[in-house]
Amino acid sequence: MKKKVMGSTLVAATALMLAACGDGGDEAFEPTDKLRVQFVPSQNAETLDVIAQPLEDLLSEELDGIEVEVSVSTDYPSVITALGSGSVDVGFLPPSAYVTAKEEGFAEVILQSLRYGVNEEDGTPTDELVEGYKSQFLVRADSDIETLEDVEGKTVAFQGRSSSAGYVWPAASLLDIGIDPETDVNAVERQGHDQAILSLLDESVDVAVTFQDARNTVANDFPDVWETTRVIATTEMIPNDTISVRSDMSEEWQEKLQTAFINIGKSEVGRQIIFDVYSHEGYMESEDSNFDIVRQYEEEIGE
Template sequence: MRILKKSKILLAMLALLVLPLGLAACGNSKTASSKSFTPKKLTVEFVPSANAGTIEAKAKPLEGLLSKELGIPVKVNVSTDYNTIVEAMGSKKVDVGFLPPDAYVLAHKQYKAKVLLQAERYGYEGTTDNQTKKLVNFYRSQILVRKDSGIKSIEDLKGKKIAVQDTTSTAGWIYPAVEMLNKGVNINKNNIKTVQVKGHDQGVLSVYNKNTDAAFVFQGARSLVKKDDPDVMSKVVPIYTTDKIPNDTITVRGDMSSKWQKKISAAFKKIAKTKKGHDIISSVYSHEGYTDSKDSNFDIIREYDKKAEKLNK
């Protein structure tokens, strides 16, 4: 009788131990299923690399092209900065973002956003703005100055005024700032003043018009203003070109279902191969096409982000 009583007590204790595990498993199952998002409409957002009003108008037809491929309504919006897109994806107000590498890394870290594609662009001959016919999945940042400024090197930027993009911009802030630091010049110190501008074309123009001494822009940005200012190529010149930067991404919110990740990837790749679709992505972001991507492609960005933390020390 005593052994039987002890056995009953033991079984009761085991049941109490197993019960929380079973409840946890049920909870996890519910959580897992709730993480798979199937859109009934799609919101796409991007930050223009040049004149916002003009680019937004050019991007609007992308709504119809994507809607046709996906079979649901699509809304394409322009945002003021990448932080806004990242936060909107985190709060599930934006489903797809055109994110540069650093903004993608932030979105992935904070909200488990998933990279689908990387843009392909034509490469450049050395440090010039002369494009090759070879498609590549990387680009570079440059530090531009006026040719008549007397600024010849990074060391000469001490005490100067530099036009930059927001702090999540890989080409407009992270890469050039870190590579300057590697050469002993801290953009947050050394008596340097930064001026944030909206768009890489505005960075070029700030130097061209002598409003700033230098600008951080992506390689090829001078071509954005060449039509209105044909002499920009001779008056504004690069003094430094960074290492390779992974190209911009097409990123989706973290709970997007795997089925829809594949559908969205396929839609963007197909659209990029049509004349109308190619004209849109080329005019909006200088994208020539898209290639599959993965998170590990951006480990180099994480390394630069760690180095960037030293700018404030």
């Protein structure tokens, strides 16, 4: 039996339904009265729901006043399904979720996010904007877990299976040393990398898998998080998150959105907004071939 990254029967079923119900038209989609944008929070969903309003205003301004509706979803399969059904026009998708959406014929990538690199020694940001990042295995400072091999048999907080940093890359790292992430550890799912770290701090899990370095998401409330936790391993580089659009969107509108998001990332106000929403520092144009490495990792964690 092969373990598919998304593991989502819902997405596959939706693909069949949409194929059966499609009108057969080839006309490219262009938003006329409203642009609908959706993302899944990497931190507290209630906080991000409030932050979404400034992004709506800024994006609307960049797009000549068209109404923009930004919504928060609970998981990436829901965003993919919404793109496929046409109820959402733009989705913030991590690499693994984008690849699934592309395979289903639901999405096209237009942008990748930029983030500052992370200092391997202390987790502080560097001054270099990079196109990729790593996942990390985090334990409490007083834990007897020293290496990846020690993770076997422990309780590990993952994100959903569509999360590149929260599942796919760390799962591949464990498989590389002979540890099955489904049977050799007690895997629990958390919604939000901050929630995985909080579970580690309250000792309900032994290991938290997060993007590097997600401790910044809880540092305001737990300023000693750097002293009370430590990183035992990191993964190989992961391509940064995407901004993807529904597959039938016109090339003209894809280019408009590329320009709009890039401009937002270049302005001081805009950069703060996208950082608050998703820890993004800006955007660069992207293409599907940038995610071939993701497809390779999906194969690696299959069996």
